[in-house]
Amino acid sequence: MYLLGYDIGSSSVKVCLIEASSGKIIASDYSPKKEMKIIAENVGWAEQNPTDWWINLKLAHESVLNKSGINPEDIKAIGITWQMHGLILVDKDQNLLRPSIIWCDSRAVPFGEKALQSIGEKKCLSYLLNSPGNFTASKLAWVKENEPEIFEKIDKIMLPGDYIAMKLSGETGITIEGLSEGIFWDFKNNCISEDVLNYFGIPKSFFPEIVPTFGIQATVSVSAAAELGLKEGTPISYRAGDQPNNALSLNVFNPGEIASTAGTSGVVYGVLDQLDYDEKSRVNTFAHVNHTLEQTRLGVLLCINGTGILNSWLKNNFATSLSSYGDMNELASLSPIGSKGLSIIPFGNGAERVLENKEVDCSLNGINFNIHTKGDVLRAAQEGIVFSYEYGMNIMRNMGMNIQVIRAGNANMFLSSIFRQTLSSISNAVIELYDTDGAAGAARAAGLGVGFYANTNEAFSALEKIAIIEPEVDKKEQYQEAYNRWTNYLEKML
Known part of the structure; x- marks a missing residue:
């Protein structure tokens, strides 16, 4: 079958x-x-x-x-x-x-x-x-x-x-x-x-x-x-x-569970068990796949437009001597946490809902010609994207969401160890990477729909967990300092 x-x-x-x-x-x-x-x-x-x-x-x-x-x-x-x-x-x-x-x-x-x-x-x-x-x-x-x-x-x-x-x-x-x-x-x-x-x-x-x-x-x-x-x-x-x-594809069905993607734009999607919303509409709330009249299951969706498109722009216009994203990640890894004080605001792909539909563009802040290198810029870009996620996830936390585990497909920016580790450490959440995609999730869900699978755990038992990334607790202060500096730049722009 x-x-x-x-x-x-x-x-x-x-x-x-x-x-x-x-x-x-x-x-x-x-x-x-x-x-x-x-x-x-x-x-x-x-x-x-x-x-x-x-x-x-x-x-x-x-x-x-x-x-x-x-x-x-x-x-x-x-x-x-x-x-x-x-x-x-x-x-x-x-x-x-x-x-x-x-x-x-x-x-x-x-x-x-x-x-x-x-x-x-x-x-x-x-x-x-x-x-x-x-x-x-x-x-x-x-x-x-x-x-x-x-x-x-x-x-x-x-x-x-x-x-x-x-x-x-x-x-x-x-x-x-x-x-x-x-x-x-x-x-x-x-x-x-x-x-x-x-x-x-x-x-x-x-x-x-x-x-x-x-x-x-x-x-x-x-x-x-x-x-x-x-x-x-x-x-x-x-x-x-x-x-x-996508959340279903990662077996995300229950309150507090989180799914994320990081392609051209990025998404953090969490499940809520009560009717709630953000008063400023910075995140959107929809019925999740298992929402029914008897059981409230809502998907709270944070969308960041300026995600992988920033990394792509840097590859095509700034890091042209590097042949792949892997090469970019390797060069970025030579820069320390916080990119030596460099911060990049990544919102260069139009109005951002998380910023109340304001267009603040992308900007590079704190550059020093005597100390900063190409690798620092590449790391600051990835950190800036992660910090935009954390900025939005704080809105989700204020709606009552307890973010402890983030599940993601092993694709796009989640292929970068810097991106994964920074996201885990600043959010204090464990990241689980899986080998799946939307079409595979829809196929498994069809099996649920005809009753072949008894429950969601059975339907998604074959999901292959590729890696687990845990927060670097001993470096939390360094990540927090970089995030605080980034938010200060953003607040000034807003």
């Missing part, structure tokens, strides 16, 4: 096949090999054609089946994860009405800000747990005002994973997790928010049937089975946005 996971990203679509009994990855692949096109007709816009997701899913899917050599009839469940906050619109015949407005599109910011003031800041935060911001509801409001002829044709609105499930099954559905990431869910009344619908003028009929995150949501149709070489009736038994799913 096999389980299939689809991960619909903005760069590529990844497919992973897992052998259910052992939990081992049999084959995986992604498409395209170059990043998918993002359409940007105006500054701040970002759109993708959902048809491209489907085309690339089929290519990666075919590759995985060919690599594995299995009988597709032995695939017993499918799980889906996706880039969060995207907006897909279809008519009554399930035809796309326009390209998807994706997560990094910022055109709807004014709509969200106006909604926050009109509905009321306190009410938005206490019922929705977020400002409407630039999320899916605000994107739909933009369409209503700027493309009324399209708005009139809408039969259903969806998130990216819902669209893929529709292509697989011919049926539309949406989860509470998906509704919450779109800022459509009222957590106090446990229903689609009447306040949001009434304010934006969104008909309730636009929403598909609510389906459970885990459970048989739909089955593969005759036409999709023919396209993909799957068995008709194969269950689609799990779907969730990428950050809740």
Whole structure:
């Protein structure tokens, strides 16, 4: 018996096949090999054609089946994860009405800000747990005002994973997790928010049937089975946005457990068991994958835009003589903790929510031409990224989160020993590194959805822990001194 996971990203679509009994990855692949096109007709816009997701899913899917050599009839469940906050619109015949407005599109910011003031800041935060911001509801409001002829044709609105499930099954559905990431869910009344619908003028009929995150949501149709070489009736038994799913992939389900990523941007995602929010909306709160009406499980999401992109910028523009990130890490390791008094503020990738949407840019502070070297700059960059995580995690702690263990995939900046050790030591948390990804997590979750696994521990028993990093307690004072200096520079800029 096999389980299939689809991960619909903005760069590529990844497919992973897992052998259910052992939990081992049999084959995986992604498409395209170059990043998918993002359409940007105006500054701040970002759109993708959902048809491209489907085309690339089929290519990666075919590759995985060919690599594995299995009988597709032995695939017993499918799980889906996706880039969060995207907006897909279809008519009554399930035809796309326009390209998807994706997560990094910022055109709807004014709509969200106006909604926050009109509905009321306190009410938005206490019922929705977020400002409407630039999320899916605000994107739909933009369409209503700027493309009324399209708005009139809408039969259903969806998130990216819902669209893929529709292509697989011919049926539309949406989860509470998906509704919450779109800022459509009222957590106090446990229903689609009447306040949001009434304010934006969104008909309730636009929403598909609510389906459970885990459970048989739909089955593969005759036409999709023919396209993909799957068995008709194969269950689609799990779907969730990428950050809740990344946490799931690391077996993060319970209050106080933390997952983190550090790619182009960085995320710290923690689970909370009570309705709570940050009064300044510096972190976002969504329904976690195991949130139900009976059991409160919320994902508190801290996002740092200026993460790996800073390291990449330094490699391409500053450390051009070094051939790899490994070489950069080796040179940075020659610099001591605190980078000889050098501090880098890493926020050079646009407005940062953790700074209340202020743009402070990236800056290098405290440089001394007589003592500082290239290695000091490279270390200060990694320390600055870690310190931005710690700055945000303090907000999460103030919401009642006890951060003791951080789980992460062994990828991107977590490959750097400096990054890992600095994060562990300044946060006083143990870091556990695992060999997993979002598509593998979605496949394992599909096994939960059809009841093959009895519980989450059984579903994720095959997770391979690669390393454990513990705080350097004897050097805590050095890390703290460097962090205090960094925060002083940041506070001056703010």
